[in-house]
Amino acid sequence: MSTISSAAPVIADGLRKSYGAVHALDGVSLSLNPGEIYGLIGPDGAGKSSLLKIIAGVLAQDQGELTVFGTRIQNERDADKVKDRIGLMPQGLGQNLYADLSIEENIDYFGGLRLIEKQTLEERKNLLLQATRLDRFRDRPMKNLSGGMKQKLGLVCTLIHEPRLVILDEPTTGVDPVSRREFWSILSRLLKEKQITALVSTAYMDEASRFHRVSLMHSGQVLASGVPSELRHLATGCMLSLNCDDPQQQLRIVNEVQPLFPQLEVLGNEVRIFSDLPAEQAIPELAGLAACSELAPATETEPELEDTFIALLRQKYGASLQNSPTGQSAQIDVADAGHAIEARDLSRHFAEFKAVDSVSFQVPQGEIFGLLGANGAGKSTVIKMLTGILTPSDGAGWVAGADMRTAGMQIRERIGYMSQAFSLYLDLSVTENIRLYGGIYGLSESRIRERMSWILDMAGLRPYANALTAGLPMGLRQRLALGCALIHRPSVLFLDEPTSGVDPLGRRAFWDVLFRLSREEKVTILVTTHYMSEAEHCDHIALMYAGRVVADASPEQLKKNVQSEAGQLLRISGADSAILAQSLQDEGFTSAAVFGPHVHLFVQDVAAAERLIREKYAHSDAIRISPQKLSMEDVFVHIVSRLEKQTQAPAESKTADKPVVTMEPV
Structure with a gap:
């Protein structure tokens, strides 16, 4: 574990914060080293946001000691002394921005709030816009930006006064993998250049590799702290x-x-x-x-860090991972063979914009099918056409044997749909929500009682049957929404980003339910997700880009295809990662990207690459080179980055001697 510097920008000791009977923070302690990216990792309700707000000076602790830049923070006056050295980016896409202002107007507004002199503001604005590739979109209103662009603009506004400490609350939640990697690349580079310290929270366990050190949080407490690679082995077993x-x-x-x-x-x-x-x-x-x-x-x-996190919860707190089995009594009537879902040249145009462009794929009965893509790739539009919510401009589709153009209610009776927008009524109890959906689908009272019993067992909700939905943890809410989508026993289930914001335990339990539904009851499941680790659960994947399907295969086959094209993925450790990545890029390793204290890159010839790197860093005995297993995020980013590069410079792409593999858009 790293030694804490005496000049630590933040030292927290035994912080406690309660909201009524709820203990948001229960004796949290941590220290930050200058210039590092420190991660707070944990589910919703772990206390991450409360801790960040206390350190940022916008919330007061009930107990404990906090020192920021050498100033002991005991009241609002103390907090005001250091606020000019802190930048806070709150949780939520664009939450610190103004929707009707353009990119440039938002930056100018934040510069004015910080009383930055006009010429200095112009210089910093131009540098940050170039670094984030937002320069050519200066006049675009914030409300018209993609999720990734909103987050980059939020980062610019947070950094415009050059703080010494930036505090980012789940900055990449809801952002696609390519935009996430680009965000982290930009952040690492800017922090390195300005010697800024960052404190970042995330619910994505796979983002731990971006941080120099992390604290794993749960129920207001720190389970463990340290270097991510060391934390993987903390659990017994x-x-x-x-x-x-x-x-x-x-x-x-x-x-x-x-x-x-x-x-x-x-x-x-x-x-x-x-x-x-x-x-x-x-x-x-x-x-x-x-x-x-x-x-x-x-x-x-x-083990992955998520494996260790869940093991620690089980071993320390007895947290349960088991769900009641879905049960054979609810067997769903499905066809013995054939495709449960088929899209044939589906297209949807909004005026001149092609949201979906000739999409085709087939999903056999009982398969878990993943539809992946960046924000705006057209995934939700495809689902809305297949479920009859939107009429296609062209093409055809069949779901559960029904033609989506002519079936009308026939499709709705055969499918379950769980949308991105939460579909439950929070002021109703669990059983009241189930009864409401049973009535919507026209089920009899006896049928509703039968299905309610099945849903309560399937989702592990029986202890919460009379609880208000608003008071349920996000994971239980999502399982309730899943149960409501299944109340009429559909043979096909559409899930549009069903686990966004759900903690790791909740996601594991949710996917266990989906696995049993597909294998035991032969329910066909089409799911979209931004958690690339979840894509590993799918039997088959179609990857969309700019309204088209650009890859269609099993996860294992997609990995093999990318490895064949891009080469072996290596991890380089033992030197300053930002400097190392830039040096490797200068040597022709265009895919070199910063992952916290490490650098990742693709190489075609491992031996030649290792030899060149060792010669380049002959003075450093600490350099470590190790092969890495490809993840679905690597696959996603490689394919989409390659397509983006071809779109931006088609002529250059055609004349290149060999494929240029980039892990990040540049």
Whole structure:
């Protein structure tokens, strides 16, 4: 673990904050080193936002000591002494911006608030607009920006007065993976250039690699703090992997293994199991189970930070991962064969704008199908056409055997739809929401009672049956929304970013339900998501870009395709990551990108690349080079970045001697 500098910009000791009977912070302590990016990682309600607001001086702690830039903060007057050295970017896309003002007008407004002299403001504005690639959009109103552009503008407005500490509250929630990587690249570069310290919260566990150090938070407490790579091994036990490509055998493994090893998930062909036992005991125990005996023995693998986080919750707090089984009594009538969903040259135009351009794909019955793409790629528009909400401009589609153009209510009776916008009534109880949806679908009272019992068990909501929906954690709300979408026993389920804002435990439980629905009840599921780790759960993926499907294969096949085209992904450690990344780019490694203290890059010839890097840094014995397994985020960013590059410079792309692989847009 890193040694804390005596000149730490922030030192918090035993901070406590309560809202009535709710303890938002319960004895939180941490210290920041100058110039580092420090991450607060945890679910909604963990206390991250309260901690950030206290450090920013907009909220007072109830107990504990806080020192910011050497000033002990005890009251509002103390906080005012350091506010000019702090920049705060609140949670939510564009929450610190003004919708009707242009990009330039927003920046000028924030510069005026900070009393920045006009010439200095112009110089800083021009530099930041160029760094964020917003320069050519100066006159565009904020309300017309994409999610990624809003976040970049928010960052510019936060940095315009050159603070010494920037505080960013979940800056990438709801932003697509390409924009997320670009945001982190820009932030790392700007912070390095200006020697700024950053304190950042996130619910994305996979963003931990962006930070120099992190604190894992849950229920107002810090579970653990340290360097991300070290935290992965804090939980007692090991991570095991089984390879199984048969869906029904995967289900048998889940049913047989989960009672013994509750922390289990299926990712494509891989069944990942966290065991509280050491590997030498767990592997033989798994091999003795009937469902696993036909497979090659489990192998030990590296846990992800999310695996460790969930294991710590189980081991320290007894947090449960198990859901009640979905049950065979609710078996859904589906066709034995054929495609549950088919899109054939679907198009949708809004005036001159082509939101969807000749999209085609097929989804077999009982498959989990992922529809991925950046903000504005056309995913939600495709779903709205297939569900009959929007009429296509051209093309055709069939859902559950019904033609979407002519079926009308026939489609609605056969599908469940969970939209991006939350679809529950927060002032109704759990059972009242279920009854309401039962009535909407025309179910009889006896049928509603039967389905309500199934939903309460399926979603683990029986203890909360009479609770107001507004008081439920986000994960339970989403499972209630899923239950309401399933109340009429549809054979096809559409989910539009169903787990946005849901904590890791809630997401795991939600996907366990989806896995059982697809495998046990043969429900076909079409899902969109910005969590690339969730894309690993899908049997098949279609990736959309600018209204078109540009990749269509299983997650494993997509990874193989990208590796064949781009080469091996390497992680370089042991030197200043920002300087190292720039130096590698100057040497021709155009894909070099900063990941906290590491640099990631694709190379075609591993031996040649390692030799060149070692020669370049012959003076540094600390340089470490290790191969990395491709993630779905790597796949997504590579494909979309390549397409963006071709769109921006088609002539250059055609004449290039070899493919230029970029991990980030440049």
